[in-house]
Amino acid sequence: MSLPATPSQTIGPFHGTALPFPGGGEAAPVGHPDTITVHGCLSDGDGAPVPEALLEFWQAAPDGSLVGAPGSLRRDGAAFTGFGRVVTRDDGRYTLRTLPPGGAPYLALCLLVPGLTRHLFTRVYLAFPEHDPLIEALPPARRATLLAAPEAGGHRTYRFDIRLRGGAETVFLAFPDRGGRPGPP
Amino acid sequence: MAASEPLVQGTGRDGAGFAGVTAGDGPGGVRPYVGRVERHPLQPPVPLVLDPDAVERRAPVFGAADVSPLDADLTLGHRGEPLGERITVGGRVLDGRGRPVRGQLVELWQANAAGRYVHRADRHAAPLDPNFTGAGRCLTDDDGRYRFTTIRPGAYPDVTHHNAWRPSHLHFSLFGTAFTQRLVTQMYFPGDPLLPHDSIWTSVRDASARRRLVAAYDPGLNEPERSLGYRWDIVLDGPDATWAEEGR
Numbered sequence: 380m381s382l383p384a385t386p387s388q389t390i391g392p393f394h395g396t397a398l399p400f401p402g403g404g405e406a407a408p409v410g411h412p413d414t415i416t417v418h419g420c421l422s423d424g425d426g427a428p429v430p431e432a433l434l435e436f437w438q439a440a441p442d443g444s445l446v447g448a449p450g451s452l453r454r455d456g457a458a459f460t461g462f463g464r465v466v467t468r469d470d471g472r473y474t475l476r477t478l479p480p481g482g483a484p485y486l487a488l489c490l491l492v493p494g495l496t497r498h499l500f501t502r503v504y505l506a507f508p509e510h511d512p513l514i515e516a517l518p519p520a521r522r523a524t525l526l527a528a529p530e531a532g533g534h535r536t537y538r539f540d541i542r543l544r545g546g547a548e549t550v551f552l553a554f555p556d557r558g559g560r561p562g563p564p
Numbered sequence: 565m566a567a568s569e570p571l572v573q574g575t576g577r578d579g580a581g582f583a584g585v586t587a588g589d590g591p592g593g594v595r596p597y598v599g600r601v602e603r604h605p606l607q608p609p610v611p612l613v614l615d616p617d618a619v620e621r622r623a624p625v626f627g628a629a630d631v632s633p634l635d636a637d638l639t640l641g642h643r644g645e646p647l648g649e650r651i652t653v654g655g656r657v658l659d660g661r662g663r664p665v666r667g668q669l670v671e672l673w674q675a676n677a678a679g680r681y682v683h684r685a686d687r688h689a690a691p692l693d694p695n696f697t698g699a700g701r702c703l704t705d706d707d708g709r710y711r712f713t714t715i716r717p718g719a720y721p722d723v724t725h726h727n728a729w730r731p732s733h734l735h736f737s738l739f740g741t742a743f744t745q746r747l748v749t750q751m752y753f754p755g756d757p758l759l760p761h762d763s764i765w766t767s768v769r770d771a772s773a774r775r776r777l778v779a780a781y782d783p784g785l786n787e788p789e790r791s792l793g794y795r796w797d798i799v800l801d802g803p804d805a806t807w808a809e810e811g812r
C-alpha cells in the first residue's frame with residue numbers, strides 16, 4: 380500500500396501566534412553545567428538577514444539516546460526533550476541552548492522559511508567525526524558550511540550561520556529513502 | 565514554467581515578497597507562487613541515505629505535558645464566542661503505507677472570520693475579533709485521528725497580485741515518526757471559487773496533489789446545531805516524494 384503524500388505549502392508570515400513557544404530555544408535543563416550555546420544568523424542570497432523563519436533542532440541526548448521526551452512546548456526546566464524551536468529575530472539571528480549530543484556529534488535542523496514553498500533540512504556538526512558518510516561525500520569546500528565554529532572566549536559557545544543561497548551556501552539535504560523507520564508493511 | 569521567467573516581487577501576506585503580478589500558466593490564469601528567489605538555494609539538496617542510527621530517522625515526541633485538550637478548541641479561551649461559522653475539522657494522519665501516525669503534534673493557525681490574522685504585520689483593513697486568536701494544537705490518537713473546533717476563516721487580499729484574494733484556508737504543521745516527515749501545509753474548503761485563482765494553491769502543479777489539499781464536507785463530523793464538519797486526511801512522507809509535483 381502506498382498513499383500519495385499531502386503536498387507542502389509555504390509557511391507564510393503569520394505563524395507567530397501558533398508555532399513559537401516560550402523557552403523554545405532553551406533545550407538544556409536550567410543551570411545544567413554542560414550547556415552549550417549555538418547561535419548564528421540566517422541570511423539570503425543578497426546577504427540580507429531573514430527574520431521570522433522557524434528553526435527546529437532535533438538531536439540525541441548526551442547518552443546517545445534518540446527516544447526523546449515529551450514536554451518541549453511547556454518546559455519544566457529539568458527534562459531534556461531533544462527538541463528546540465526558535466524564530467529568527469529581525470536581524471536574522473537565533474540562539475539555542477542545549478546539551479551536546481551523544482553518539483554522532485550533530486544536531487538535525489529543519490528550516491521553515493517564509494518565502495519558500497517547503498522546508499529545508501541540514502545538520503549542525505559540533506565536530507566532524509572520523510567517519511561520516513555525509514561529510515565524506517561532500518566537496519571539501521562545502522563541508523565547512525555544516526560545521527559550527529567554537530567561539531574564542533565564548534564559554535561552550537558555537538557559531539553556526541546559515542546561508543540560503545549563493546556563495547558559501549549551506550548544504551541542504553534530501554532523503555531519497557524517505558528516512559522513515561522500517562516497520563510492518 | 566513560470567519560475568524561469570522574470571519575477572516581479574511584492575510584499576505581504578502569505579505570498580510575502582512573492583513572484584507574480586501578470587497572468588501565468590496556473591489553472592485559473594494566475595502565476596503560481598514560487599517564493600522569494602533570493603531565499604531559494606541554488607544548489608540541489610544533497611541526497612543522503614540515512615544510517616540506521618541517524619538522528620533524522622527518529623522524531624521529537626509530545627504528550628500531555630505539551631498539549632491540553634482545550635488547545636484543540638480555538639473558540640475557547642476568550643471572554644465570548646468568536647464571530648463566524650463554527651466548524652469542526654478532523655481526519656487522520658497517516659504515513660505513506662497507510663499506518664496511523666500516533667500521538668504526534670498537529671498545530672493549526674488561521675485568520676479570523678473577516679480574514680484578519682492576529683499579527684503585527686497583517687495590514688488587511690478587516691477587524692480583529694477580540695474573541696479569536698486563531699492558534700490551536702492537538703495530539704493524534706491511536707488511530708492517527710486529530711480534531712479541531714474553530715471558525716471558518718475569511719478570504720483575504722493577496723497583495724502580490726492585482727485584485728487577487730486568498731481562498732479560506734487553515735495552516736497546518738505536522739510531525740511524523742521520523743524528522744524527515746515534517747510537513748507544513750494549508751487546507752482549503754470544498755467548492756471555493758477562489759481556488760483556481762490562488763497563486764499558492766496552484767503552486768502545487770499536479771492537479772491530483774492539489775485536490776489533496778481540499779477538505780470534504782462531512783456531516784458525520786458536524787456537532788448538530790453547533791458546527792459544520794470538514795474531513796481532511798493528511799499523508800506524511802519523506803521530503804522527496806512530493807518534490808517534483810510541487811514544481812520546485
Ligand SMILES: [Fe+2]
Nearest residue numbers: 391578733735
Ligand atoms: Fe494564510
